Amino acid sequence: MTTRTLQILLALADAGPLHGYGIKQRVEERTDGTVRLGSGTLYEAVARLSDQGWIEEVDAPADEPASGGAPRRFYELLPAGRDALRQELLRMEAVVRYARRRNLIRDAPTG
């Protein structure tokens, strides 16, 4: 799983249905701008994740302010996606645990 994919899935798991630009904002906020998403890359990933059945297009939430034109497309995490995300996080956790045990990383002095 690529960093971008992981971040998109995290953003959707965290903040519910989001539209494309919303995903980008959420990802950049949480990573302090270290992970940036261009629209091309983002939608390429969205198309792929949709094909894999991990996310799904949904109607705009009722509280979304209407911005004129056609309604935006929102994306929501599907159970298969949530599952894949959890698997990935667990794998990462295992890696981090192993690294700590071997003293490969230290906790930051001020936890």
Next chain:
Amino acid sequence: MADRFIRLLIRLYPADYRARYGDEMARFHHDARAAGEGGIRYWAALVLDHALAAFRVRRRSRAIGGGADRGAVQQGRHRFLARASGRGVMRDWVADFVYGARSLRRVPGFAFFAVLTLALGVGATTGVFSVLDRVVLRPLPYPGAERLALIGIEARHDPGSVGPLSGPLLADFQARPGPAEAVVAASGSGVVLDAGAGPEAIEATRVSRGFFGFFGARPALGRLLTEADHEPGSPKVAVLGQEYWRGRFGADPSVIGRSIRLDDDVHMIVGVLAPGFHRPSEIAEHGDLWIPLRLDAGAARGTFFLAGLARLRPGATLPALDDHADRIVAGVYGGETPSFVVGGAVADYRGAVLGDIGSVLGRVLAAVALLLLIACVNVASLLLTRGAARASELAVRSALGAARARLARLVLAESILIAVAGGIVGAALAWGAVELFRLRAPPGLPRLAEVAVDGRGLAFCLALSFATVLLFGLLPALRATGRAAAVSGAPTRRATAGRGEGRLRSALIAVETAIAVVLAVSSTLLAHDLLRLANEDTGFAPEGLLAARIDLASGYDREQWAGVWDRLLESARALPGVTAATVATQAPYAGTRMASTYRPEGMEGEQAQFVITLVTAGDYARVLGARVVEGRALESGDDDSPPVAVVNEAFVRRYWPGTPAVGRTVASGQEDEPVYRVVGVLADVRTHAGQEAGPQVLLPLRGAAGPDMELILRTDGHAAALAPALRALVRRVTPGTPVSRIATVEGLASEKRALPRFYTALFGGFAAVALLLAVVGVYGTTSYATRSRTREIGIRLALGAPRRGVVGQVVLRAGAVVGLGTAIGLAGAVLTSRAMGDVLVYVTSRDAASYAAVAFLVLAAGVFAAWIPARRAGGVDPAETLRAEG
């Protein structure tokens, strides 16, 4: 502006993807820009991001299409993924080729013309290029050949040429070569050889130190010349040329060490040259016998007789060598430079070797390129026409759901079939052309044995023709399917070709006709000229003439020559079968032309003119069969008291145009030399193939007799049979005098004309191919274009148009297009062939017959090509035509 740019970027994605995410991506940017993003870095990142993403999307859609086991994942979510068929790629291609072959079989005319055009283009171009490349263009077979330069003096009477060096000049050049690596020189001279079987006159070449090493020559037997051989006083040695060794000495290896007499000196044969040695023709005219040049300290300063050749150091320039040559000349002669020496002179050797033929070849190569261009334009316009005719078929297929890529592949398969077939036939034609060339080429053509189809040339021609076929095959298909997608499914059965397409096709036909006419006219002019050369009117009757070259120098003194010639003439006239005999410095097609300076009457104050001088005994005109135009010919009683001369028509044209010549005078250019009174004018006699007979002065034998002349006999028909009797006669009358050659003049002529004849065949063949291509191209394209208008013609007839009118209109339109192209082509030919003026001898560059023949053939082909299918379309029941597939 920004929005439009983003829309443009979004077009990078496949259509379905675009339909799904395009608006979203646009809105994303809207949001981003509303949030304050922008600037150069933003836009650069944007372009890169979309390019990469689009690439990934496209790759993924293909990858998924290829793998059947991922079908479950796809679940038909995306239409664009479902497009690709599940079959193997190879099986698709086989099917496409089978389909392509079938569809080509339905249009045999198109297939035939396309393949024929390609084959002719590739075959003729590769064939001619291969021959020219091997025979002429390849660098001379010497080390550092591109750096060779002729070196010598500039003579006042011959500016612009490189004159011969004197002995001291050569010595100085060799001692101080300056910008040259090495300098060598050679000088030819006639010698009398006695190898034990009586005297023979042959040409020997004296060569300077380092001559053979300079050219990388090797011995086949024995050794070549060494430094010591050039020392005055060392034993005299000689080296035999490979062919002379085979011809004269029967390839006898025991010649090494044998002694032969050359003039009065005994020389020892020390070696035989290896067969690979190519004589540097510009400085060594003969390659039979090579002897070392010996320059002693007192070498004559005033005798200029050595043809010099230098090899420049890498990086050195010709002008630098020229400056150096000037300095050497000034250094050797100081203030005592002979009055006719202007300074040093140099010239690029390759240019000197190629000479006039170099400029001809440049044009031939241009013609070769044009031929290939015609072939390509030809095929392109055929393919465009075919593409237009298939447009509705492709549109229907596209509308029925066939993917665009798949349709493109169908068309591609058809194009590849044509290209491959044309390429194979073309390669075979090239091979055949080269083989024909080798069979028919006159012997003595350089590097004939090496001539073969040139791989690079063939590859280039094939690549160009393939590219043309693929490009112009695919272009209409892509356009047709693109349009079908735009009207989303409603197949339009168009009755006629679109306006734009029709124009493009007409333009192509016109362009192609124009190029073809230019090429065909140039080639026809050249062929016509060479044809006239091969059948030239020489101004004399060569049949039954026998010529023997005899050299009296070794046996008689200057005062005896005239008397000896008279004795020889008298005996020769008494030979049975001989009707007349004469002696002349030059026989037709043989001997060297001698020029002297004269001042024709009326030009006394001006510079003396170089004019070919022919010393002849009486009867010269009668023996040759040359016409006396004015006055009389020279007679046997004429001598130098008073001095008389006969001139030829060319002389009168040049110096006394339009006035009678008899009674006028020609003064010799030398001081204290006689003033000749002209007693007659002879018609021009072309004694050198392919050259105008320049002005000539004929002087009587008595008073101007030389030692080395031609005895020419007019026989009653069996010239060759008289040769032994003539040889016996010379031995009887002048014992010990060598006869260097006895030959019939017809034999000499055919030897000299072999090359022009051969070039006639070459260019004639080329002109024929060019004309054939032009006709085939115009016919093929026009007829196919007209046939694709069958439906239109049917509709017009069904609507009640008169049959003759419709057919006439179609033919007229085709005729107008071809006529326009022909007119442009003729104009172009007038311009381009002006540059050929100096190559053409017998016809002018405005030779009307050549222009008319080409124009007529091309126009006729165009009109005929339109008329046949138009008449057929006009003859069918209109209802049938309408039902037929457009």
